[in-house]
Amino acid sequence: MAYDAIIIGAGACGLMCAVQAGFLGKKVIVLEKNDKPGAKILISGGGRCNYTNIGATHEQFISANEHFVKSAFKQWTVEDSINFFETYGIYGAEKTLGQLFPEGKNAKDVVNVFTSLCEEMGQQILCNAEVTSINNNDGEYQVNYRINQKEKTIAAPKLVIATGGLPIPKMGATDFALKFARKHALNIVETAPALVPLTITGKDEDWFAQLSGNSVFCKVSNEEASFEENILFTHWGLSGPAILQISSYWRRGQEINIDLLPNENILQILSTERQHNGRIQLSTLLNRFYTKKFTDALGKFLPLSKTIADLTKAEMEALEQTIHYFKVKPAGDKGYDKAEVMRGGIDTNELSSKTLESKKLIGCYFGGECVDVTGWLGGYNFQWAWASGYVIAQCI
Template sequence: MDLKYDVVIVGAGAAGSICASEAGGRGRRVRLIDHSKKFGEKIRISGGGRCNFTNIHCGPENFISSNPHFCKSALTQFASKHFTDILDTAEIPYHEKHSGQLFCDNSSRDILNLLLQKITENKVELSLGESVTKIEKTNDRYRIYTDIACYSCTSLVIATGGLSIPKIGATKFGHEIALQFGHSLVSTKPGLVPLTFDTALLKHCADLSGIAVEAIVSCEGYSFSGGLLFTHRGLSGPSVLQVSSYWQSNKPVTINLAPLRSDSQKLNLHNLSKSNKLVKNILGQLIPQRLATSICAQMNLDKKLGEATETLIGSLDERVCAWTICPTGTEGYRTAEVTVGGVDTANLSSKTMESSIHQGLYFIGEVIDVTGHLGGHNFQWAWSSGWVAGQNA
């Protein structure tokens, strides 16, 4: 005996929850299922516990997808402003950190509680700790088998997210369902993830772990400015995370470690100080001293500026302003914030997120091949795509 619903949503993360509450608000009988015992873990841990829930400048240019136009309709139908209107009505305090990134003043629990409240108000039936084992379609109904029940529905929404952080519930289930129902996948890889070095480069940077600088990091024609952090495995920090979503294996990454102090990739050291000063101390006025000392030691520049040849100073310019490295990899899905790639948008409606192959089948959120930049764009995509599916499912 199956339990009959209008809408079943698999995955109670950001996208699944807003979709459920919108569909429930339209009077649809909705069941929202998640195999995790805890509700919205990713929301809870996001943004250092304060959830960077949107970005006021969010637009299509902040997304990576095989079809860069796909995200436009949903982002217009339910924009950043629509989400902040909901928070304003609920009197949830938030603030802009920088570059349009909005964070909760208190904690991400404010968002979790709001989502739970809306789900309850709209009579959504929520199952946590319930695993979906199989999905079938017979005639016009989808049958969802779990470890404890069987549900059937006319609208099935897959909101199982990406592959990052498996220990809090990420699975490839959504990708498998997409393949089962005739959709194709755009190949996946970890995004917004620290880059790692080989042993030789790590040895080179051994004493730099923990140093943070403002940098411009470039790869494959994309450049991002912001913080860069040396780690004991390689590099992290916002500018590195952003570029990681574009980085391909074996491709170089170029880094300007002194973007605010360099002029056309030159440090103009001679203009800065008297030539009887040590190069490392002059460089230490532009970048952290520990980094300056390490670079000078590696380049045999442990000498006074007046003693250094023009060629050596030219090499130093390049080492600081256009440091080119070949990362060996990334820290992978264990620490990645997102998954690049996913369900191909080719057979999805950009207006409703419905499959053009199977009526009543929807994909929303990170499971789709739409990946946001760092800064609240991924949650905005989850809200926008979830909201539009919630109006149609």
């Protein structure tokens, strides 16, 4: 069969690209290394799949070129994502901070939208197909792959690399796209785990470990960004939405600041309380905002047994610093095994922002996570995957 394009990777970008190409009457074949398509979609959001975010703009994405995604997001908007899924029976239920989840359905239903459409339109998805080499002969891409222990070859004038990033190797993640790009002299922006838990070691390790399981609503910030969501203490450090978010902006050796009581002023609360009942202990006051276990742990820094009327100026300053300016210097992160996405990737300067075609490899397109475009937690990375898949489909 003659194909208009070969798509490598049946993740969010590759599947959207195959479907959108089918709508335009183009024939593609999708080669997927795993034994089923959409492996990472299936585990997203704990299997519920946070498939977009109603507030997605270029501002929630990290890239060496912050404007790169604008063209793709004009061509395929959040509204387009919502309408696309509604057409096929997936209606969004809005959760925290604009996140959309399938109402009454889950990640399997999202994947089924794509696999059903591909089947209807004759777009072939080959699973357990591991690409071994790619050659470009006279303007045609020849892809060699192994399936069922047999070596096979297919060719097409267009090639789409949508193999994702490095996170979650056990789900089949590889550096295929990065290796291919380097082989053809495409620049790579340094990669690192993103949306990833942070680890604490050394003298503070035991203090964090004793709080494992405690969740606190906080404002977590550094010089680049700030997020107000929950943090989760773990036996190895910190996790939870706010920590995952800030991790994308964090570099080893840097501190992060945690405001343990955002949108409040602990000294004003203290002053007001003193007027009514200055004889209560500081621990009693803090127990209004935190679990007893967490308050007790703050005893490392604060005189919990003192009455609030007896606190000295220095102790009040310590209270303010502890509650609003809690400094943490993570030792590292939990790596690609626990990361949700990869930061960095194929340099956007190597690609056309309008088509996502490589400037050096004519007819070769890169989309999704392998590109230096990293979204926040909460459906943003899916929006980029859908948009990049759509954009590429218009050109293959």
